[in-house]
Amino acid sequence: MDKPTPEPDELLHRLREFHSDYFPRHQQRFQDLVAHGQHPKTLFIGCSDSRLVPYLLTGAEPGDLFIVRNVGAFVPPYDGSHGLHGTTAAIEFAVLNLKVEHIIVCGHTHCGAIRAAYEGAPEEAVNLHNWLQLANEALLPVQTSPEALYRTEQRSVVLQLERLLDYPMVRREVEAGRLHLHGWHYVIEDGLVHVFDAQQGSFLPAAEAGHSGNEPILPPSFLP
Ligand SMILES: [Zn+2]
Numbered sequence: 001m002d003k004p005t006p007e008p009d010e011l012l013h014r015l016r017e018f019h020s021d022y023f024p025r026h027q028q029r030f031q032d033l034v035a036h037g038q039h040p041k042t043l044f045i046g047c048s049d050s051r052l053v054p055y056l057l058t059g060a061e062p063g064d065l066f067i068v069r070n071v072g073a074f075v076p077p078y079d080g081s082h083g084l085h086g087t088t089a090a091i092e093f094a095v096l097n098l099k100v101e102h103i104i105v106c107g108h109t110h111c112g113a114i115r116a117a118y119e120g121a122p123e124e125a126v127n128l129h130n131w132l133q134l135a136n137e138a139l140l141p142v143q144t145s146p147e148a149l150y151r152t153e154q155r156s157v158v159l160q161l162e163r164l165l166d167y168p169m170v171r172r173e174v175e176a177g178r179l180h181l182h183g184w185h186y187v188i189e190d191g192l193v194h195v196f197d198a199q200q201g202s203f204l205p206a207a208e209a210g211h212s213g214n215e216p217i218l219p220p221s222f223l224p
Helices: 010-036 054-058 086-097 112-119 126-138 146-164 168-175
Strands: 042-047 065-070 102-108 180-187 192-197 202-205
Touching: 042 054, 042 086, 054 065, 065 086, 086 102, 086 168, 102 146, 112 126, 112 146, 126 146, 146 180, 146 192, 168 180
Parallel strands: 042 065, 042 102, 102 180
Antiparallel strands: 180 192, 192 202
């Protein structure tokens, strides 16, 4: 009996394509980034959702963004527990080692993490269950509806910005004017990012906003 034809290995194909097609056109940039090191100016904290593509949204090139992604684009509290918090470590590294000038927190529409924060995680997903608690303060005391989820996604972005300001190194750099915080809500179906305006306490479509994020010092529990 003949062996079945193996499934084409799509990932291997793409690795070869990267090397033969994309890389030769950008070789110099990658080699410069190795020779001179990386100096990204922006830490991008985004949801892991496959439809959120930070490089497309920001027009970034290799070397431009230091990225940490997690379920929900959440920022763990700076509580001094010094546990194995990947996102917390990435924030410290970006601010203290890389000295980034911007931190973007980017949530999005139809976020499964926000929905799960209302509806619960599978029983076996004990770590996910705990992680989703990081959205608790953004949840609304209403039945879930498309409008409630949309609003909660935006409230969560602001909540994470507030938590960032509890990081001593973040607050210090923000107060010194060397670091700027940006809260974004990406509307996947419209291709539009809504930008949090701290003075107005609301999100504005990027097409109408005069900035990509402003004055991040917020009063406690300030949520839109
Ligand atoms: Zn999401």
